[in-house]
Amino acid sequence: MDTITTTTLMRYKREGRKFAALTAYDTSFAAAFERQGVPVLLIGDSLGMVLQGHDDTLKVTVADIAYHTRCVHKGAPNALIVADMPFMSYATPEQAYANAAELMRAGARMVKLEGGDWLLETVKGLTERSVPVCAHLGLTPQSVHVFGGFKVQGRSEDAARAIEEQALRLQYAGAAMLVLECVPSELARRISERLSIPVIGIGAGRHTDGQILVMHDLLGITSGYIPKFAKNYLSGTGNIQGAVAAFVEEVEHGRFPGPEHCFE
Numbered sequence: 459m460d461t462i463t464t465t466t467l468m469r470y471k472r473e474g475r476k477f478a479a480l481t482a483y484d485t486s487f488a489a490a491f492e493r494q495g496v497p498v499l500l501i502g503d504s505l506g507m508v509l510q511g512h513d514d515t516l517k518v519t520v521a522d523i524a525y526h527t528r529c530v531h532k533g534a535p536n537a538l539i540v541a542d543m544p545f546m547s548y549a550t551p552e553q554a555y556a557n558a559a560e561l562m563r564a565g566a567r568m569v570k571l572e573g574g575d576w577l578l579e580t581v582k583g584l585t586e587r588s589v590p591v592c593a594h595l596g597l598t599p600q601s602v603h604v605f606g607g608f609k610v611q612g613r614s615e616d617a618a619r620a621i622e623e624q625a626l627r628l629q630y631a632g633a634a635m636l637v638l639e640c641v642p643s644e645l646a647r648r649i650s651e652r653l654s655i656p657v658i659g660i661g662a663g664r665h666t667d668g669q670i671l672v673m674h675d676l677l678g679i680t681s682g683y684i685p686k687f688a689k690n691y692l693s694g695t696g697n698i699q700g701a702v703a704a705f706v707e708e709v710e711h712g713r714f715p716g717p718e719h720c721f722e
């Protein structure tokens with residue numbers, strides 16, 4: 459795989475070429491994902507749930523993400539490696555700068571932050587200081603206790619408009635990419651059309667530029683409640699390489715997600 463940069467993804471977007479993304483936490487899976495042509499790998503703070511067994515993502519530390527970023531970096535030298543900034547690690551711009559530096563030194567090439575307008579100064583400041591930023595709107599799991607559960611966001615007209623306007627302002631502040639999680643498909647379609655930066659969806663319908671899944675959901679080994687947007691690709695293929703290849707293929711051809719994985 460050629461080295462993937464934000465320029466590559468901007469070109470995919472202009473060409474209308476859909477792309478796959480996966481979470482990754484270790485060298486061996488990262489290498490397998492890169493080999494199957496997954497251009498974007500996220501060291502997600504979902505690791506607090508799928509690796510550490512917590513019931514939310516709030517207990518994850520910068521050291522945890524840095525450790526797993528080092529592991530993924532070794533396995534996937536060419537993928538665009540995005541590291542989640544954990545809960546409260548970007549509460550002020552200064553904290554964000556120090557913690558983003560640690561993740562970049564661990565091998566990240568972009569950091570992801572959850573939130574809207576309150577983050578505009580931080581996004582601008584990080585970008586000016588040479589750290590590419592991916593914004594994350596909609597169901598932002600670090601806010602689960604504010605939302606009162608992992609609930610679809612942007613269902614009302616007002617809430618949808620607020621998310622759309624925040625997406626535009628985040629792009630204007632310098633965000634290089636956007637993750638939209640658990641929002642109605644129509645809202646995600648509108649935002650993906652209005653933004654020039656790549657938009658990656660999870661539970662956000664089929665019209666975003668990219669699609670991301672937590673790798674454990676792709677392999678069907680998530681314990682407990684499985685989100686509606688997840689799809690087990692291992693059951694249909696029988697081996698991990700085949701599962702990843704099937705996911706990439708379905709995303710690139712617009713066959714994933716299907717209506718059963720979306721919120722209307």
Ligand SMILES: Nc1nc(=O)c2c([nH]1)NC[C@@H]1CN(c3ccc(C(=O)N[C@@H](CCC(=O)O)C(=O)O)cc3)CN21
Pocket residue numbers: 503504507508515597599608609610640672674675680683684685686687
């Ligand atoms: N295995 C796993 N997959 C994920 O996608 C994921 C994690 N863990 N951990 C971190 C966050 C938490 N996420 C979640 C967790 C649950 C739902 C969920 O239960 N959603 C309901 C929506 C209910 C509604 O408001 O209609 C669903 O039916 O999927 C969504 C996202 C996404 N992330």
Ligand SMILES: CC(C)C(=O)C(=O)O
Pocket residue numbers: 481500501502503504505542637639660670671672
């Ligand atoms: C689900 C993705 C977008 C994420 O933020 C994570 O894995 O932590």
Ligand SMILES: [Mg+2]
Pocket residue numbers: 502503504515542599
């Ligand atoms: Mg996350």
